[in-house]
């Protein structure tokens with residue numbers, strides 16, 4: 137099995153299965169001399185973890201343990217190895233249904249390709265792997281902060297409900313919309329009662345990025361974003377700027393015109409989403425990621441068993457699942473954007489190792 141490494145210079149290799157001993161990763165390419173704020177890293181991890189309202193209440197206590205690459209609270213430039221032990225999971229609800237193909241999940245393709253599947257927690261298909269990305273994203277953020285680059289992600293849509301982003305509104309489900317947050321919660325409560333799930337759209341903005349990130353031709357900034365975002369489980373779409381709606385504009389309407397802002401090049405609009413020719417323009421980079429409805433639902437579903445007999449799949453009522461995985465996708469989208477942005481800064485040689493004078 138390949139495909140567990142992401143990045144060119146700032147690289148994450150992740151490992152682990154959700155019902156194994158631990159999840160973990162190795163980060164390469166982290167600049168040296170960066171102050172490691174462990175409380176900040178842990179907080180990022182807590183944002184992804186289940187256990188809050190309206191996301192899966194599984195009791196996973198995600199505690200970050202850094203094994204290498206940090207000395208006296210600073211990065212050394214060496215590979216950073218970390219683990220998060222898996223705790224509080226119960227594999228038994230999955231035993232009764234292990235002979236059934238789960239619609240919408242990875243079991244069929246894994247069995248066809250590898251001949252073996254960890255039915256307890258889906259092995260490498262488990263989205264618990266995304267915690268490794270959140271750790272690598274938070275480490276990257278420690279560097280991005282010094283550049284003043286800010287990355288924010290938020291819910292843009294849950295099922296049929298659109299959400300507007302309000303900067304100063306706080307929400308435990310990342311729906312920063314003072315008017316619609318309660319509607320979203322009521323919609324999700326109802327879905328839980330119906331034993332069903334829904335999809336959602338996560339929005340993300342990268343602000344204050346420098347001009348010049350992105351490499352022609354295969355490593356265009358938006359191409360790497362799309363690749364990173366579509367590597368998150370359950371994602372079905374990526375768009376930047378006006379995205380698919382770009383087709384509805386005339387050229388005269390779509391083009392972002394240049395203007396002189398205090399002696400510097402500015403733009404009168406941002407339909408393109410912050411890139412031209414695959415290279416960042418210095419405008420806000422603004423993109424969306426679509427998530428499908430959670431596949432593991434408690435509603436009975438027709439399926440096949442492994443001998444191809446017709447059967448009905450009903451999840452154990454005690455098994456807990458998210459009604460909308462887009463909610464927990466919000467910190468993951470941010471983490472991927474953080475990793476990609478730092479990777480491009482490193483490719484541009486904009487980040488230097490910190491030098492400490494030897495006495």
Ligand SMILES: Cc1cc2nc3c(=O)[nH]c(=O)nc-3n(C[C@H](O)[C@H](O)[C@H](O)COP(=O)(O)O)c2cc1C
Pocket residue numbers: 192240241242258261262263264266368369370371428430431432433456457458461464465468
């Ligand atoms: C943060 C996060 C949490 C997820 N939790 C669940 C879950 O509880 N149940 C589920 O069926 N799928 C969940 N998924 C999605 C599955 O991992 C994914 O649908 C599955 O691996 C099949 O891959 P695919 O949908 O990309 O084809 C989650 C995804 C993310 C990003």
